[in-house]
Amino acid sequence: xxxxQRHWYHYxxxxxxxxFSLGFVNILFAWLGLISFCLPLIFAIGGGNKLFCNxxxxxxQFLRVMGSQVGLSLRREMPEWMKGxxxxxxxxxxxxxxFFNIIYVSWLVGSEIQGIQEAVTVLWTFQLPWNxxxxxxxxxxxxxxxFGLYSLMLTSEIIAIVAMLIYKPRSWCVxxxxxxxxxxxxxxxxxxxxx
Amino acid sequence: xGKLSPRHAVVDSNMCVACGTCADVxxxxxxxxxxxVFAKPIEEKCVGCGMCxxxxxxxxxxxxxxS
Ligand code: SF4
Ligand code: SF4
Ligand code: SF4
Numbered sequence: 001x002x003x004x005q006r007h008w009y010h011y012x013x014x015x016x017x018x019x020f021s022l023g024f025v026n027i028l029f030a031w032l033g034l035i036s037f038c039l040p041l042i043f044a045i046g047g048g049n050k051l052f053c054n055x056x057x058x059x060x061q062f063l064r065v066m067g068s069q070v071g072l073s074l075r076r077e078m079p080e081w082m083k084g085x086x087x088x089x090x091x092x093x094x095x096x097x098x099f100f101n102i103i104y105v106s107w108l109v110g111s112e113i114q115g116i117q118e119a120v121t122v123l124w125t126f127q128l129p130w131n132x133x134x135x136x137x138x139x140x141x142x143x144x145x146x147f148g149l150y151s152l153m154l155t156s157e158i159i160a161i162v163a164m165l166i167y168k169p170r171s172w173c174v175x176x177x178x179x180x181x182x183x184x185x186x187x188x189x190x191x192x193x194x195x
Numbered sequence: 196x197g198k199l200s201p202r203h204a205v206v207d208s209n210m211c212v213a214c215g216t217c218a219d220v221x222x223x224x225x226x227x228x229x230x231x232v233f234a235k236p237i238e239e240k241c242v243g244c245g246m247c248x249x250x251x252x253x254x255x256x257x258x259x260x261x262s
Contacts, residue, residue, distance in 0.1 A: 050231035054215025173214040186231030
């Protein structure tokens with residue numbers, strides 16, 4: 001059988017490791033996570049495609065490498081409800097509600113209604129025991145947004161890894177909020193062509 | 196055009212999330228992601244090996260005997 005061709009984007013999984021490591025050095029690097037929000041939308045809105053998911057997503061590549069190449073995945077079949085539209089769209093709404101909540105809390109901090117919370121919380125429950133650093137003199141809402149975004153990115157990464165370990169390597173991609181959103185945009189733009 | 200293989204991949208476009216995993220693993224480059232909506236095999240290229248079905252996280256692909 002022909003061996004699969006390797007392309008540069010197959011190595012983008014390295015970015016996942018760099019991103020999460022940088023957060024431990026300085027939480028302000030968490031802002032770089034916005035790339036993973038903007039790029040898929042640019043592809044979907046501008047190009048009417050899911051090229052980001054298909055090739056350039058660091059998380060998708062990370063799950064492929066860990067699940068398939070390293071062989072960490074148990075490859076069980078996902079339950080039907082997880083693949084269903086109700087769960088996929090429900091999770092997307094929940095995830096973006098959490099994202100907008102981060103913006104709202106950052107606004108509260110910026111308006112001095114609320115003090116900054118210097119903590120990274122995973123799965124909306126557990127605070128990571130780490131002495132987070134960020135540049136002194138930085139505007140508090142900028143740091144608050146970084147803490148929030150890093151928490152959300154880490155939480156989704158953990159869920160993605162657990163799904164990879166139990167089910168097929170890229171199972172997270174079935175209910176990934178960004179993947180669901182970009183497919184929805186692509187569906188709205190899609191004009192079937194008779195072949 | 197060459198002879199078609201006896202088996203081929205069939206995608207359930209309702210289940211497909213257009214993640215592109217199948218296109219990435221297909222050894223003959225037969226899978227296309229149509230406009231970010233669903234995957235579709237190029238019939239002439241598909242040899243029915245089932246690699247795509249094995250990796251598809253949404254279980255949207257079956258390998259069937261060509262009708
Ligand atoms: S579905 Fe999500 S994790 Fe998967 S490739 Fe797309 S953006 Fe990345
Ligand atoms: S791997 Fe499955 S869900 Fe992903 S694009 Fe291919 S058919 Fe669709
Ligand atoms: S059955 Fe094999 S050749 Fe056909 S699309 Fe799937 S991976 Fe490619």
